Every structure is written in structure tokens, then in C-alpha cells.
Amino acid sequence: MIRLQDVHKSFGDTHVLRGVNLELTQGETLVILGRSGTGKSVTLKHIVGLMKPDSGHIFVDGIDVTSASNEQLQTVRQRVAYLFQTGALVNWLSVRDNVALPLAEQRKLSSAEIRERVEESLQSLSMLEAADRMPSQISGGMRKRAALARVLVAQPKAILYDEPTAGLDPVMARTVSHLIRDVQSSGDRMALVVTHDLELAFSVATRIGLHYKGELIELAPPDVFKQSKHPVIRAFLDGQSDLGEEGLNQ
Amino acid sequence: MATLKDTLEARGRDLRESVTNAGFTVSLLLQSLRLFFVDLRHRRRFILDQLAVCGISPLPVVCVVGLFTGMLLALQIGMELSRLGQSEAISNMIGLILFREMGPFMTAMILTASVGSAMAAELGTMRVSEEIDALECMSINTTSFLVMPRIVAMTIMTPLLTFIGCILGCVGGGLVANTQLSVSPAVYTRNLLASLQAEPNQLGPLPEEIYTGLIKAAIFGALIATISCATGLKASGGAIGVGRAVRSAVVRCFLMLIIIGYYISWIFFR
Ligand SMILES: Nc1ncnc2c1ncn2[C@@H]1O[C@H](COP(=O)(O)OP(=O)(O)O)[C@@H](O)[C@H]1O
Numbered sequence A: 001m002i003r004l005q006d007v008h009k010s011f012g013d014t015h016v017l018r019g020v021n022l023e024l025t026q027g028e029t030l031v032i033l034g035r036s037g038t039g040k041s042v043t044l045k046h047i048v049g050l051m052k053p054d055s056g057h058i059f060v061d062g063i064d065v066t067s068a069s070n071e072q073l074q075t076v077r078q079r080v081a082y083l084f085q086t087g088a089l090v091n092w093l094s095v096r097d098n099v100a101l102p103l104a105e106q107r108k109l110s111s112a113e114i115r116e117r118v119e120e121s122l123q124s125l126s127m128l129e130a131a132d133r134m135p136s137q138i139s140g141g142m143r144k145r146a147a148l149a150r151v152l153v154a155q156p157k158a159i160l161y162d163e164p165t166a167g168l169d170p171v172m173a174r175t176v177s178h179l180i181r182d183v184q185s186s187g188d189r190m191a192l193v194v195t196h197d198l199e200l201a202f203s204v205a206t207r208i209g210l211h212y213k214g215e216l217i218e219l220a221p222p223d224v225f226k227q228s229k230h231p232v233i234r235a236f237l238d239g240q241s242d243l244g245e246e247g248l249n250q
Numbered sequence B: 001m002a003t004l005k006d007t008l009e010a011r012g013r014d015l016r017e018s019v020t021n022a023g024f025t026v027s028l029l030l031q032s033l034r035l036f037f038v039d040l041r042h043r044r045r046f047i048l049d050q051l052a053v054c055g056i057s058p059l060p061v062v063c064v065v066g067l068f069t070g071m072l073l074a075l076q077i078g079m080e081l082s083r084l085g086q087s088e089a090i091s092n093m094i095g096l097i098l099f100r101e102m103g104p105f106m107t108a109m110i111l112t113a114s115v116g117s118a119m120a121a122e123l124g125t126m127r128v129s130e131e132i133d134a135l136e137c138m139s140i141n142t143t144s145f146l147v148m149p150r151i152v153a154m155t156i157m158t159p160l161l162t163f164i165g166c167i168l169g170c171v172g173g174g175l176v177a178n179t180q181l182s183v184s185p186a187v188y189t190r191n192l193l194a195s196l197q198a199e200p201n202q203l204g205p206l207p208e209e210i211y212t213g214l215i216k217a218a219i220f221g222a223l224i225a226t227i228s229c230a231t232g233l234k235a236s237g238g239a240i241g242v243g244r245a246v247r248s249a250v251v252r253c254f255l256m257l258i259i260i261g262y263y264i265s266w267i268f269f270r
């Protein structure tokens, strides 16, 4: 279980997170919508301890990430995987070696076992043909899938998806959102998806929230969220930019 | 008054940042040293890759610069010596200057510009494109994964390249001595070896004069890799940030090379 409790974070004068609260339980897929630059990635980075909050607490399976020891942080990072927006593959390793990386670095499995799990993971994302290419030689959509294979190979309990469809063409975006739905339905994993892609949001979410002015407003099942009367949510869903902009500048 | 206060505050911030950076660089070096013993077996492949990167790509430049430095030295020193009627002493001077000071320093400069800057750019790019964050999320020790192999490779390769550069420098000096000052190759070689306190025909361990230069070169290599990696890892702010990191890595390396180089010589030769 992942729980954020009144998390605040500022960078210099910009108060990015102003009391974020959320709770994510087994089997749930929570989608956080929001305009770019509102602090969605910052929220995700707090969960895996890449950033420390100014105040507030983050719990992953009862471990307080804000005061975790190195070993506890490793446990958290083994359970919670982060799919970066750009994929963040190591560009001097082939796709196959990138996918093998988390297992090879854990140094627990034999190389035969690692090879088997890597093949399996690449297979499930139909990336076997591209396995021996370098990250710079494959398309953006393939890089996303390779990164997802690298995340899945470590069999995490929760996955944080940072804008998984951003920068992809509509067809590839749909493929990726189907992939996410498959990954979610094939086990009782938790997922936190951050995006401004409404199609993705409504196709994978069990609950949806909107990140606005450093807080999560409304956190409800998709059909309830869709009917929300909140003016900012209405503006976001109807694609009116002016109200959101005004809200941001207030 | 307000401006004075602002300036002082800005200087204070700069100072604090420099101290933090220096601390980070030193801790990176110490961590790498520890990880070398812990992780050597797992990092063999990366170390070999880095040895190739650090050794092969700068080799042609080191050779050309070494050769011409020797020729230049021979030309300048030779003119003075021949005026004093001491042309034959030329190889005594060239050998010492090259192996003690010029060789390590010249090679370190070339490696800073070619390999160090590339290290800062690589790690800086990985930092700003979230690759380092991704490694940390997979519980991968970035010092062991990225920094240690680079420091090890540079510590091994810098003395080797220095040695090659110095040998070519001596050859270049010999060419000029022979053509411009008509010092015969036999005399040149004999004086050269004598000045380096080597027995003629010595095949065993290298003479002391050469060792000190090579130890110096090894320290320079470790210094360049550590500073470049530390600066790259601290990059922020996209492509501009990477550019800034590369520039400060090169400047910091040059400054530390000349300062630390002086103190190493002071310890060896005072
Ligand atoms: N490391 C950082 N240092 C300073 N400011 C940052 C940093 N990371 C993010 N920010 C700022 O925080 C805000 C939110 O960023 P982010 O979470 O990346 O937005 P998004 O919702 O698009 O993911 C932005 O204004 C960004 O400039």
C-alpha cells in the first residue's frame, strides 16, 4: 500500500506540492491528471525517495520513505518501479542488456535464469526482434516498451507510470494504454499513472484525481469523475485552457 | 548597502557550493576505491570498455604532441647549448624534462580535453535525461556502475600514455639533435639513459626518474576521472546544464593538475 500524507515541496520560491494526500491499495490503478508543470513527476519522485518532501510523510507498505534507511529504501524500490517519461534506458547497453540490468545488478539469480526472464519480458511486449539493438536505434514507442520490459522483469508490486503516452502517435499511444491495462489485469499490482491523456486515463483507471495548484482535487471512480461539477475539472475535461490558466496564475 | 549585502551573499553561496563540490568529489574517490575491491569482479567488462576508451582514442594525439614537444625542446635547448659548446648534453636535459614534468602534464592536458570532457558530458547527459534517477530506482550503485570503472581505467591508462608520449618525445628530440646539432644517435641515447640513471642495456625495472613521473601521471589520471565524473553527476538544467558541466570539469581539472602537480614534484624532488 502506498500512502501520501500532506506532502509539501518547494523549489526556491515555487511551492509545487501544497499538501498532497492519496492512498493506493492492492489492485488499484490510480490516474492523476494535470496540466504539465503542476508537479506530477515531482509527486512520483517522492514515492521512490528520489526527492525528499519539505514536510509530510510517504508510506510504502508501512515504511516511511522520508526517514527510511538505505536498506529500507532498497526494499521500497524493489516493490515500487518507476517508468520514466523518456524511458531512461542506458544508451550504451543493448535493449536486452538494459532489460537484464535490474536482475543482473541484484546478483541473486543465475545468468541462465536472468536470460530466461529477460526473454519472457521482451516476448510479452513483442520486443524480441529489437533485443540486440541499441536504444538510439529504435523508435520512441519501442523505447517506451523496452523501458516497460525493464520495469516488469523485476516483478514489482507497484508501477509508477510517468506520462506513458506522451510523445507517441495516437496508434502507439493506444497500444501503450492497452499494454498498461494488460499489465494491470495480469496480477493484483498497484499502478499510479500520471498523464494529461484523457483517453489513457479513462481506459485504465479505477480512480481518477486532478492535480491542481499543488493538491489533488477530487479522487473518484472514472464515471463519478466524469460527472464532476467542479469548475476546474469541467474545464480540464472539456479542454478549456483559459480557466485552468487563470487558476494556475492565481 | 543592499547591493553590497547581495554581493556578499552571492560570494558566500559560491564558496559554500565550492566546498560542497570538493567534498562530493573526494567522497566519490574514496567510495570508488572501496568499491574497486568489493565490485571488481562484476565490473570487469566496464573497466575493459573504459580502458579502450581512455587508451585508444587519445593515443594518436598523445603521439603527435609527444613527438613535437621533444622536437621543440631539442630546438630551443639545443640552440643555447650549442652556443656554450655543450650540444651533447642535450639528451640529459630532454629526458629529465619530459619524464619528470612535461610528459605527465602534457598527457594529462590531452586526456582532460579529450576523455575528461567526454566523461562529464556522458554523465551530465545521463543526469539530465533521468537515466541516473532510473539507475537509482533500480537500486544500482551509480558510483560502482559509472564512476569506479572510469577512475580505474584512467589511473591505468594515463601513465601508459605518458610513457609512450615521453618515448616519442625522446625520439623527436633525437631527430632534431641529429639533424640540427649533429649529435649522433649513439651519444644521444647513451646520455639519455645516463641522465635517467639507467644502466646502459638495462632491461629490468624502470629507473627511478621514470617511476616518479609515472606515479604522478597515475595520480593525474585518477584526478581527471574523479573531477569529470563528479561535475557531470551534478549537472542540471538540460543541454545547457551539460555544456556548463563540461566547461567547469575542464577548468577544474586544469587548475587541480597544475596545483597538485606542483606539490607532487615538491614532495619528490625537493
Ligand atoms: N529538481 C528540480 N529543481 C527545481 N525545480 C524543479 C525540479 N523538478 C521540478 N521542478 C519544478 O517543479 C514544477 C513541477 O514539475 P514536474 O513535476 O516535472 O511537472 P509535471 O506535472 O509536468 O510532471 C515545475 O515548475 C518544475 O520547474
Ligand SMILES: [Mg+2]
Binding pocket: A040, A041, A042, A085, A162, A163
Ligand atoms: Mg512530468
